[in-house]
Amino acid sequence: MSEFDLIVVGGGIMGCSAALRASEGGMRVALVERAAIGSGASGVNAGTLSLQIKRVALMPYAIRGHRWWQKAGDKVGFRRTGGLTLAFNEREATLLEERMRLKIAAGGPIELVTPGFALQREPSLTSRVIAASWCADDGYASANRTGTYLRGLLRDAGVTYLEYSPAEAIDGGDDGFQVVTPLGTLKGRRLLLTAGAWTKPLAAKLGVEFPVHVRVNTVSVLERGPATVGSVIGHATGLLTLKQKADGTVLIGGGWQGRGSSEEGRGEIVPATMLDNLRLARFVVPPLARFRLLRAWTGFEAHVPDFYPLAGALPGIRDAFVLSCVRGGYTIGPYIGRLLGDLILGKEPELKLFDPARFAGPTTALAV
Amino acid sequence: MVCFRFEGAEVKAVAGQSVGVALWAAGIRTLGRNPCDGTPRGMHCAMGSCQECVVVIDGARIEACRVVARDGLVVTAG
């Protein structure tokens, strides 16, 4: 049995980023992942890197996360296309303006623009735009390429990683942690849980109960088609993300809900909801009517009641940490993962973290 | 006999034949180019699975093997 300085449970963007940071800081790091690296929410989300849809309080994190993606560049299919957020009635226009002013104040490089600006930039948009905002930094990456990229980084950094090896048991004590997987038992001084929608049951194994809820987000992809829209398109409510990739395919998301649960490990689309998501997309960009729907799927997005991250020490358990429930986690993940890495290394993180103790309650059955 | 157009040219088909088979019989094998490598593609499985015979009919992309030829159809390459 080998001894690591840190065992990371969960090989998504956040787990890998924290593992890489801790490794940079001189730690011996092992990472276990139930499926393939980056194959959960990190790999199946719509890949939107939009500052306009980030929460006000998370804007500084998003801006820094965005830089990581830009640096990863072609390897993750990064494109800085600029993004438009649109409103089509008075209510949405008010919402758009209110929200964007707060995001601008929080440092978001966003500007309120005229409908004419939006239509000039994207002539395929519906003429029914009545208000718009623009962010030149918005863009996207290819979520399906995240895992391959992260795996390479882990390998280059010398991080031990086990794929297709779920943590079947986690035991903690004064002499560190043991993580039991089908491929063997790992022993480490410190533990970090970064398992997205599966964080709740893992924390419960250590006697910590978090009020984690899971959303089942729908994503659809349309077949390659003629160049129709160049910018990332969003809706004032945040309930649409739309982009045409360089290869001509169109990805449509926005958090429309499918059904299923992370416990069953199976999410599925709800046809009626998916069709309304597509109708919204087709309304906003009418020429999409000519495209074919290729595939639709769902991904799990975890959150706690205040929709802020769980990022910090696992309450009541020495040397255990948790990072999950980051809204906008695809953009923010690489950065907040590094912050957690710094915390684990005993360094002062550049920006403040989000203490999980605000929610944690002990489970009655288990005490460590 | 029915008559439709492919890329502007007149194509004759026996009633009931699919657009794809009628084009094949007329010696038109290339129905489009692969968007990734630009190579010519045409009917392959003839049962709606492989998607190689997709053409544009009345603005919509559809498998030529699944559309029955009708008089006046305007078909362009996929």
Added chain:
Amino acid sequence: MTADHDLIVLGAGPAGASAAIDADALGLKTLLIDEQDAAGGQVWQAPTPAGRPGSASEGETLRRRLAASGVRTAFSQRVWHIEPGFVVSTAGPAGTASSRAQALILATGAIERHVPVPGWTLPGVIGLAAATNFLKAQGVLPGRRVVVAGVGPLLFQVAAQVLEAGGAVAAVIDLNSRTEWLAQARSLATRPELLWKGFSWLARIRTAGVPVLSRHALRRIDGSEGVESVVAGTVDADWAPLPHQERSFQCDAVCLGFGLTPLTDASRLLGARHVYDPSLGGWTVESDADQKTSVVRLYACGDGAGILGAAAAPLRGRIAALAAARDLSRLTQADFAERVRPLRRDLARTARFGLAMAGLTMPRSGLLQAITSETVVCRCEAVTRAALDRAIADGAVTINDLKAATRCGMGPCGGRSCEDAAAALIAARTGHSRERIGTGTARPPLRPLPLDSLLGDFDYEQLPIPAPAPL
């Protein structure tokens, strides 16, 4: 608009149509859905006026019986999603619809197993099953001068039919040796009428002086805008190419086939358990002697539940109908047992023949060696063998890994044309089992769908846009 039925049957080929007719007779309110405009499936497809009349007399009987039954039919409908429970979403000429039933029988049939050959994306290369459709249902020759290549009985059927329809056959190129065919003589003898058919095909091919190259494979297909010629060569017992034994043939079409593989996207979408069984055509939904899958009230029959051929299909369909009727309490266990007995007996007999034919087409390890590094494996995304080999060397061990790394299987066909070959490449390189390599995650829609037909007309104001995300 969701209509309610006791039973929905997907696929109106020999298995599905037989299942629906029997289920109706057993008192089940039954809906039969198919994407073609009439029953018959691929094998008993209704001929067009240009097709060969009488080429599908079994099909005619089936269609007559179906019309005389109380089965509700939904033809020209593409099933694009199935939810547990069961809700079937369809798209057709009149728009979208959904139907609900307590039980579901999948009779979705098979597709051709694709084995990449250098040049196989050239226009003019069609599947053997496609060729039979051209010849029988549509009355069109695949080419003026055709090469028929691959493996299995369809080789000889297609070659003979091309000759019969007035075309020329440049060569028949068969992976199997004559000895391997003869070894199947006993199971072939269980179906004397088919054995006789086979002899007549061979006689016609021989009379026409067509070269029949046994234990040969296509090395490559050449041409610029379409098929112009092929190069064939000898293979060893594992079907690996042997050097320096090549012949080339001029032709304008290639009919290429390597046997059939069950279509499993619907059963995978429903989360049923699948098994990898090369003798049944590869990945197959698991079904028991009652045709029940691992999902409650979900049944599978016909070639979609393992390749056993057209003769076995109606029997398995009828067994599935009996099982559904019993499970929906329309038939006692005793009645079920009595009725199912003769069907199972007939099935055991016909299955032997089907298995023997599938056995002749079972892929062998050497086939992969003929795939050169520049050969396109994933037709849709134009992913070459070299790109796949690189990704596998780089750590891709499952089909989903390979998709993420190369886009193999992410195009319009959803991996139906490339997944088997891609999995075989992983298996050859890593030694992992097909179970570990897995299949791609099944995702709706089952086939690409044009948005306009799917979405219909709507008002923006009517869209139920949820409450905004938290600020």
